[in-house]
Each structure stands twice: as C-alpha cells, then as structure tokens.
Amino acid sequence: MGPQPTAGGVLATPSAPSAVPARSRRGFGRWLKRNRLEIALCAPFALYVTFFMFVPVLQSIYYSFVHRGTSDFTFDNYRTVVNQSQFSDAFWNTIGITIMGVSMEMVIGLGIALMLARAFRGRGLFRSIVLIPMGVPTLVAGAAMLYFIGFNGYLNKLLLDLGIIDVPVYWQQSGLRGMFVIALSDLWKATPLVVLILLAGLEAIPGDVYEAADVDGANGWQKFWNHTIPLLMPAITMALILRAIDAFRIFDIAMVIAGQAIPVMSSFVYFDYQAGRTNTASAAAVILLLMIVVFVVAYIFLVERRSEVER
C-alpha cells in the first residue's frame, strides 16, 4: 500500500509524498469528514444515553461518597445505610426473592418449554395462553396477586380447600412468606420470557443428536440430562442472567403488594429518596448495582470455567 515509485507511474509519484504527512496530521479530521453522516446519525442517541444514563449513574456514585451538607468525601452514607434494619431486610428480601423466583422460573419454564417442543393438538392455543402474562403490566401482575395473598385471599382458600392448611396464613409479612408471595407473582409474570428463550434453544438442537443417543440406547432421562441440558446451556445462561438481573431490580410488584412492609432494594432506595435522604439512597443504589455486577461476573466466571474444564 506504501509509495511504489516504480509501479505507481507518473500520476502516483507526485501526490504520494504530500498525501502521507497530510493523512497522519489530519487523519482524525478526515475520518470525521468522511463519516460525518454516520456520526450525525449516531450523535443524538449516544449523547442521550451518555447524559441521561451514564452521567446519572456516576452522579449516584458521587452522591453516595459525599457528605450531605458539606460535600466532603465520606463513607458515612454506607455506614448509615448498612446499619438500618430496613436495609438489611431489603437486602435479604431481594436475594431471597431472586433465588426463589428465578429457580422456580427456570424449572417451570424449562418444563413448559419441553412441553411446547412436542407436537400435539392445541399447541398453538397452549402457547398463546402461556405467553399471556407477558402482555400484562408488571404492576397488574402484582395487583392481581393481592387477591391471592390476602388473609381472605384465594391462595389461603385453595390451600384450605385442598386440606393443606387448617387456618388461613397471613402471607403479607416480612420474611420467607413475604419473599415467597413476591417471588410467586414474579414467577407468573416472568416465566413466559424464560419459556420463549428456552424454547428457541430447544428448537435449535439438531435432531440427529437424539438419533445418535437412541443408537447408544440412552433412555429418556439420560437423553435429557446428557444431551438436552448441555446443548441448552447457552439459552439457560441467557435466560438466567436476564431474569436474575430483573429480579434483583424488582420494584413494581413489591411496591404494589407490600409497599414499605416488605422492602426490597429498589423500593428501599425509593423510600429513602422520598424521605429526602438522597445520599444514603444513592449508597443503597450503588450496593444494588454491585450485587448485580457481582452476580453476573460470578455466574459467568463459574459457569464458563466449569464448561472449559469439561472440555
């Protein structure tokens, strides 16, 4: 590509010496000029995301490290937040809801995806029914759950009718019961997404994998465990990470079902902000961000490493 006086001929030789320094001096300017349309097309989006998403995140991190009145650097906000009982409730509730909700969603979602992967009459109808909760606002999913978890609600009614309990249970309280009912409405709302992702993964598994397993004489369970699950792993990872991130950020459902009675991280941040404590609210928000990042990094690290060892 460099100057080739012998092959370049008469036209190339005079222009080459002047063009090379010009390009290195004004390379960026020329790149800008050549791509000005592309840059102009991208600029609004990039600026908006920078100023209204990345800058606020940095702003929150900044708030969390400065003193409320004096703007001096301090760890006090974190100290204050961590020592609140509401915060530790919110922290453990969020983790509990995420673990309960996501594990139920993955198991039930995989079950429904396996059902939908079969050919049967009424498959289209069943698929439409399964996907309905996706079209229901998250807030409404929480509101609907109110009629199930109340003392005179349908969950108690069902359990009483089935003879599982003798006296109605008070569900709307902090602790495992509260986590369970919030996880339950998250389950109803979010399982369709898991089903869609896993079904796409199942449909991508080539049929000859199972034919080879049949030749080896594998039974249904062995086929599922040795072939379906490993081949489905990318889809499982994607569904699990997406769902876990959303479960950590759960807000609407927890707000509608319990408000301040069963705090989660997001609602704790909101109520703290609402009470005028912007700095401690930011500290809690940063802790929530860390929880999500730690989870995603740990999951990818553990699962990727294990699958590399297996290879």
Next chain:
Amino acid sequence: MSSTTITPATQPAPAAEPAFVPKRRLRPGDILFWVLAIVVSIVILTPIYVLFKVSVSTVAQATAPSPSWLIRSVTWDNWNRLLTWDVIGSPLTNSLTVATGTAILAVLLAAPAAYVISRLPPRSRYLVILAVLFTRMFPEVIIATPIATNFFRWGLNDTNLGLMMAHLIRTLPLACWIMIGSFQVIPRDLEEASFVDGGSKISTLVRVVLPLGLPGIAVAAIFAWLDSWNDLLYAIYLFLTERTLPLVTYYYANRGTVTDVATFSIIMTIPVILITLFLQRWIRSGYLSGAVKG
C-alpha cells in the same frame, strides 16, 4: 437399494412435520401431559379471571372470608363509577401522551444510530450490542435518583415531557437493539443498487432503508410505547400526584380499595393485551416481503 425406499415409509411424517400429530393409542404419559397442560393453563389464566371477578363484585363480596371461585352475581358499579371522565380522563390522557411521545422520540433517536450500528463490521457491531445490553445491569433506581434531582432543578418534574425523557432512558437501548436486528437483514445490495442509480446517502436511507426497516421500527415503537405505558418507577419518582394510570393503580392499591384496584388493573391491561396480540401477528409476517425478489 430397497432399504432406502422403505425407510421413508416406516418413519412417517412426525419427525419432519411437527404440526402433524400421528394417530395412536392414548398412553398414560399422554394423559399426564394433557393434565399438566390444562393445569398450567388454568394457573396462568386464574389471576386474570380473579381480577375480572373482583372488578364486577361489591367490596363486601371481594373481602368476604372464603371467597367463591365462581362469579355468582355481577355488578357493574365499579366500572360505571371509574369509567367517567372525571376519574379516568386526566391519567388516561397523560398515560397516552407520555407513551406515544416516548415511542416517537425513541424511534427518532434510536433508529439512525441503529442503522449505523447495523452497518458496522460484525466484530464491532457485536461489541456495541453487548454494550447496549450491558446497560440493563444498571438498576433503574440508581438512574432515577439523580434524574429526579436534576429534573426538579430544571423544572421538568411533574411534567409529561420530563416523564417522556425519563422513559427514554429505559426504552432507547431496547429500541436500538430491536432495530439493529431488523436493519441488519436489509441486504446491502439494495443500498448499493440505489447508489449506482445515482442516489445520495440520505436519499438511499429515506427511499430504501426506511421502508424496509419499517416493520422493525414499528415493533421498536410499540415496545417503547408499552414500556412507557406500564412504568411505575420513573412516574413515582417524578410525580407527586396521581398523574398516570400506573400511579392511580398503585395509590388505590396502597389505600386498599380492592375492587377499584382490580378495575383499574383491567383498564390498564386491555390496550396492552390488544397491542401484544397485534404485535405477534406483525412479527410473524416476514420483514422483507419480496423486496429482494422485486
């Protein structure tokens, strides 16, 4: 030679044609499967049924101990009381305005960027898409807290414009992601053909890319609309009053008027369900219906 001709006959359609169900005797496994499918369907439909049931019952019926599963009597009092312009007019108008504005702004901001990203080399495109998805890891409260503070300073809180701008934060990455996918499948040959015909970059964009990308743009706009319509978080941060339908539903739930919550929930859900049904059909119809064939 004969074995190859027999094979298709002994292994009939089911493997190749999943929609076709072969006739065979019902096995215990099949019965279990059907029972399971019916139970799952009932569990999924029950919450919606209960919402409707509560919305057509009186407060006394809805809060009675041991509520009935079946709808014994229907009263439209809740609907008549809430479906008046005084009650629902203002939040409905605000919700519609904000959702529609968010959808339009999201497309205007994200579509051009999505087009450029879709034309990047695969490796950088993949990185940009990852970065866009990575923003999902930010909890919304970490963004909403400073946004609410800033908007308050700029006089944008308690305005529909402020809420639109806040909803764009959530919507833009998703909208961009959807549109990258739909622009990506537009063959570059079509653009080059337009260049050859003497079109400029901009006229190519308007005459070739825009019409072909329209289904993707529409899907992105509808998702943006739904996201905004459903949002409680930014609304509750920016508004002190019951300005949008999610806020109304939330405050009614907080006050504990059971039948009204159910009624508002259904009012909020109806457009969403309709749009979702409409969207399903649109996604299925091919993005590039015959454009390459000409």
